[in-house]
Amino acid sequence: MPLYETVIIARQDISSQQVETLTEAASAFVTDGGGKVAKVEHWGLRNLAYKIKKNRKGHYVLLNIDAPADAVKEMERNLRLNEDVLRHMTIKVDELEEGDSVMLQSRSSRPDRRRDRDDDDDDRNTSDKDDETADDSTEKEDA
Template sequence: MPLYEHVFLARQDLAQAQVDALAENATAIIESNQGKVTKVETWGLRSLAYKIAKNRKAHYVMLNIDAPAGVVAELERQTQINEDVIRYMTVRVDELEAGPSVMMRKGDRERERRGGRDGDRPDRGDRPDRGPRRDRADFDGE
């Protein structure tokens, strides 16, 4: 059977439980039509590049699907009817990614780069690659 990646964006004012219910609903549609969902990833609440239906943010969810084309058509029809979904896109792929997707690995890289600290910025004294802090008075004579 063909392989697909289906990503949908849910409204920003939904709770995480409601977003999970949308993903379960999509999974139920696929499985009731002899398809199979191999992976569900919730990318979380992310900012949009531009407003969509008065939303500045959206909950992103990706489904990896192994199903015939008719199942995907039904999934898209049901998704289009749902008022909680503001955008969706289904792409046919040659093979599904094993392990976390690029979006999930991106979050891991950002946490690694911060050194495991959550929003904690180092002071100038913690950065050996920077010299001592210079005040405006240091530049007056130059």
């Protein structure tokens, strides 16, 4: 069966219990369709990048799903009809993540992806100066 990841954003004014009920309903559509939900992660109430239906925050939930396409389509149809769901997105993946997703990992345990720009600038400036010096020496030899 194909593997999917679904992220659901629910309205900010519903309770955590209602978010749990919404998640269970989505899981029920998958299991009724012959699939299974491998993992459920509640990311909590987070700020949205922009207002969606007059909401600035939303409850985020991630579902890792192993189900046939028809079961996923039925779940998405019901999410679309639910007034508490602001947005949802389902993507097909090659394999499901083991352990916590990146959103749940603490910042200290994530690898640092920033580049040290000072070192890169120094390397560029040094090589530029070497090129200029080499150009000056060739000009002197030509003269």
